[in-house]
Amino acid sequence: MYNLIDGKKVASEIKKEIALEVARLKSDGKKVPHLAAILVGNNGSSETYVANKVKDCEEVGFRSSLIRFADTVSESELLDKIKELNNNSDIDGFIVQLPLPGHISEERVIESIDPAKDSDGFHPVNLGKMVIGLPCYLPATPFGIIELIKRYGIETSGKNCVVIGRSNIVGRPVSILMSQKGIDATVSVVHSRSKNISEIVSKADIIIAAIGSPGFVKAEMVKEGAVVIDVGTTRVKSPDTKSGYKLVGDVDFENVAPKCSYITPVPGGVGPMTRDSLLQNTLMIVKGDS
Numbered sequence: 344m345y346n347l348i349d350g351k352k353v354a355s356e357i358k359k360e361i362a363l364e365v366a367r368l369k370s371d372g373k374k375v376p377h378l379a380a381i382l383v384g385n386n387g388s389s390e391t392y393v394a395n396k397v398k399d400c401e402e403v404g405f406r407s408s409l410i411r412f413a414d415t416v417s418e419s420e421l422l423d424k425i426k427e428l429n430n431n432s433d434i435d436g437f438i439v440q441l442p443l444p445g446h447i448s449e450e451r452v453i454e455s456i457d458p459a460k461d462s463d464g465f466h467p468v469n470l471g472k473m474v475i476g477l478p479c480y481l482p483a484t485p486f487g488i489i490e491l492i493k494r495y496g497i498e499t500s501g502k503n504c505v506v507i508g509r510s511n512i513v514g515r516p517v518s519i520l521m522s523q524k525g526i527d528a529t530v531s532v533v534h535s536r537s538k539n540i541s542e543i544v545s546k547a548d549i550i551i552a553a554i555g556s557p558g559f560v561k562a563e564m565v566k567e568g569a570v571v572i573d574v575g576t577t578r579v580k581s582p583d584t585k586s587g588y589k590l591v592g593d594v595d596f597e598n599v600a601p602k603c604s605y606i607t608p609v610p611g612g613v614g615p616m617t618r619d620s621l622l623q624n625t626l627m628i629v630k631g632d633s
Contacts (some may be wrong), residue, residue, distance in 0.1 A: 345603040346495070348572070350487075350585070353494050354615035365404035368629070372493050376629045377406040378621065379428060379437035383421065383447070388578065389440045392618070393586055398609030399618050405625065414444045421447060422455050422615065426450050429457040436462035436480075436625035441512075455574035462624045463538060464588050465512065474519055478632070480624040487616025488551065488572055489526070497549070497605060504528040507593065513574055517551055521583035540564075552593035562598040571599060571606040574613050 370373060378400055382393050393409060400407035401426045410424060421439075428437050439461055443449050445512055458468035464482040472479035481489075492499060504521050508514035509532055521528040528549060544550060545565045552560050553574035565571065575593030583589070592609030600606050626632075 345600050346605045346609040348491055348495055348605050348612055348614040350491060350607060350615045353491060354492075355621045357490070357616075357619045357623070358399065361619075361626055362403040364626055364630075369404070374435070374629060375404060375406055376622075376625050377408070377433055378625045379408040379410060379434045381410045381421070381424060381428075381437065383412045383416055383440070383443055386442065388576075389442075391600045393440055394514050396477065396621065399622060403622055406624065416444075416447075417424070418447045418451065421452065425452065425455045428458060429455075434460070436621075436628045438458050438463045438621065440608075460628065462621050462628070464620075464624060470516065473516060476523055480627065481620065482511045482512060482516045482519070483620035483624070484574060484617045485520050485612060486532055486620035486623070487613055488517055488574070489520050490620070491572070491607070491613070491616055492526075492549075494571075496606060499549065500527040502528050502548040503546060504530045504549040504551065505547035506530060506532045506551045506553065507534075507540070507544065508532075508555070508574075509534045510553065513553040514551075517553070521551070522550075550594075554593050556593055557591045558593070558595040560594040560599060562595065562602060565599050565602050567602050568604045569602065571603050572613065573607050573609050576609060576614060 365375060379398060380393050382389060397407050397409060401491050418520060422432050428434050439452050453465045456466055460468040464480040469479040473481060506514050506518040513598050518530050518532045522530045530542055541564045545566055547569060549570045551572045555575055555577060557577045557579060571594055573592035573594040576590050578588045579591050581589040582589060590610045
């Protein structure tokens with residue numbers, strides 16, 4: 344019987360730990376963390392994510408600000424706002440919610456964020472520090488994945504880990520983190536140009552699926568006893584829900600789960616941990632831990 348990796352439960356435990364830290368800062372007369380988010384347009388998933396982020400801040404005692412722009416905002420106007428937040432000493436960390444409209448360069452936006460206020464951990468300076476193992480603010484989703492693996496006591500040393508997907512937001516950074524000292528997995532990365540994906544994945548002790556393709560990982564691709572971390576969140580039409588949509592992962596959960604030792608559900612697995620990582624990064628910024 345598989346063990347379900349409950350991201351909601353772990354995220355709730357972490358939030359309690361963060362709330363205690365914030366209470367300690369308050370009682371010591373120190374600054375309460377202030378996390379801001381910039382939201383461009385009204386993408387449904389982004390709206391939900393940012394609304395949950397605001398709720399998380401309230402829960403742990405952070406201050407939060409939400410700055411909204413229409414999807415017609417110019418790149419220069421957005422960059423001006425980022426510069427303003429960089430220079431605002433009241434705001435400790437902030438994120439620019441992705442994706443952005445096509446006329447705005449995500450690369451330029453990410454690079455314009457002060458690395459010292461980079462709660463999302465996407466800035467090249469933080470990614471560069473991560474690569475060579477220096478203290479930094481980690482990308483939120485990979486940070487959450489590593490935290491889940493550690494808190495469930497999953498053995499990683501010498502294990503064969505296959506990461507499916509090579510995005511700069513999840514696949515590439517998590518593959519680096521999994522191979523670092525202290526985690527010590529042997530890591531392969533497969534992607535859209537890889538050959539024999541099924542064969543490579545079928546040898547994995549740990550599978551991290553971050554490809555954005557619903558149900559991509561099938562039961563025949565998973566060996567008995569494997570650990571499966573499903574990062575995928577695709578909205579698909581569903582007659583069974585009130586909204587007419589449901590979230591599905593990159594793993595065919597129903598058929599894969601019986602073969603696993605541990606597996607994350609979608610929703611309720613990696614997602615809640617991603618939001619917690621933003622809080623953890625922002626707390627580290629305030630405490631000067633990086």
